[in-house]
Amino acid sequence: MTRMKISVARSAGFCFGVKRALAIAFETAKSPAPVCMLGDIVHNEEVVRQITGAGIKKIKRLGNGRNKALLIRAHGASMDIFKKARSLGYRIVDATCPMVKEIHKTAKEMERKGYTVIILGDKKHDEVQGIIGQLKKKAFVVESAGDISQKIKKIKKCAVIAQSTQNLDKVLGIVDILSRHIRELRFFNTICRPTRLKQDEIKRMPLANDVMIVIGSKTSANTKRLYEISKSLNKRSYWVRSKADLRKAWFKRAETVGVTAGASTPDETTSDIVQYIASFSS
Numbered sequence: 001m002t003r004m005k006i007s008v009a010r011s012a013g014f015c016f017g018v019k020r021a022l023a024i025a026f027e028t029a030k031s032p033a034p035v036c037m038l039g040d041i042v043h044n045e046e047v048v049r050q051i052t053g054a055g056i057k058k059i060k061r062l063g064n065g066r067n068k069a070l071l072i073r074a075h076g077a078s079m080d081i082f083k084k085a086r087s088l089g090y091r092i093v094d095a096t097c098p099m100v101k102e103i104h105k106t107a108k109e110m111e112r113k114g115y116t117v118i119i120l121g122d123k124k125h126d127e128v129q130g131i132i133g134q135l136k137k138k139a140f141v142v143e144s145a146g147d148i149s150q151k152i153k154k155i156k157k158c159a160v161i162a163q164s165t166q167n168l169d170k171v172l173g174i175v176d177i178l179s180r181h182i183r184e185l186r187f188f189n190t191i192c193r194p195t196r197l198k199q200d201e202i203k204r205m206p207l208a209n210d211v212m213i214v215i216g217s218k219t220s221a222n223t224k225r226l227y228e229i230s231k232s233l234n235k236r237s238y239w240v241r242s243k244a245d246l247r248k249a250w251f252k253r254a255e256t257v258g259v260t261a262g263a264s265t266p267d268e269t270t271s272d273i274v275q276y277i278a279s280f281s282s
């Protein structure tokens with residue numbers, strides 16, 4: 001086999017917000033008081049194992065919080081959760097990503113100025129729920145053009161914001177449709193920088209490499225999205241969870257290999273896989 005050139009995406013793996021939240025989580029876990037978290041920190045079995053191993057307990061709902069810490073994940077949470085947690089006695093450790101905080105600030109400010117807030121994102125996603133939960137009035141959530149109801153079309157002034165991980169092309173398409181119905185529309189491109197870089201790289205790398213390897217858990221929605229885009233641009237795209245999934249035959253006559261990883265994939269998994277691929281051509 002010829003020596004292959006392996007390029008790893010700059011945006012592979014954890015984004016800045018998740019890295020920061022994990023660092024806060026491990027630091028908080030050092031304290032003697034029990035630490036809990038509503039839901040998983042990221043959709044990755046290995047990371048969840050590490051977090052649980054450090055002593056952080058995943059809970060479904062808030063209970064008695066006396067002498068306990070509650071960790072708020074990178075996606076943020078609604079004001080109600082903060083209020084309820086405080087009233088139950090939890091000490092809150094807020095690991096909300098600063099870029100999500102910025103979205104909260106924009107949404108609140110625009111609501112104060114009399115704009116109806118429209119969020120472009122996944123209705124059930126924690127980040128979207130967290131944004132809705134910052135506002136006094138009802139915000140509208142639009143996942144696709146089909147969600148643009150008559151009620152939305154009748155809005156006079158709206159502020160449109162996007163969930164930080166949305167696809168830019170899709171968002172711009174929806175904004176375009178909305179602007180045909182709503183006279184005063186202010187759009188804030190709140191897709192975060194790490195997501196933009198990820199989207200940009202996944203459009204370029206599959207075209208520039210013979211083979212593309214996308215790494216991530218099968219439960220990770222953003223890994224799935226990366227894989228689907230990659231596959232549509234390069235048939236030789238493969239989705240793996242660990243090096244055990246790799247097949248030497250995939251790299252036959254390949255000179256260049258591109259590697260990327262979902263936002264919840266640890267760097268160790270990626271470097272493990274890169275080393276293994278390199279061993280095929282040595």
Ligand code: SF4
Nearest residue numbers: 015017097099164192
């Ligand atoms: S806003 Fe961007 S950087 Fe922050 S947690 Fe979300 S995806 Fe990561």
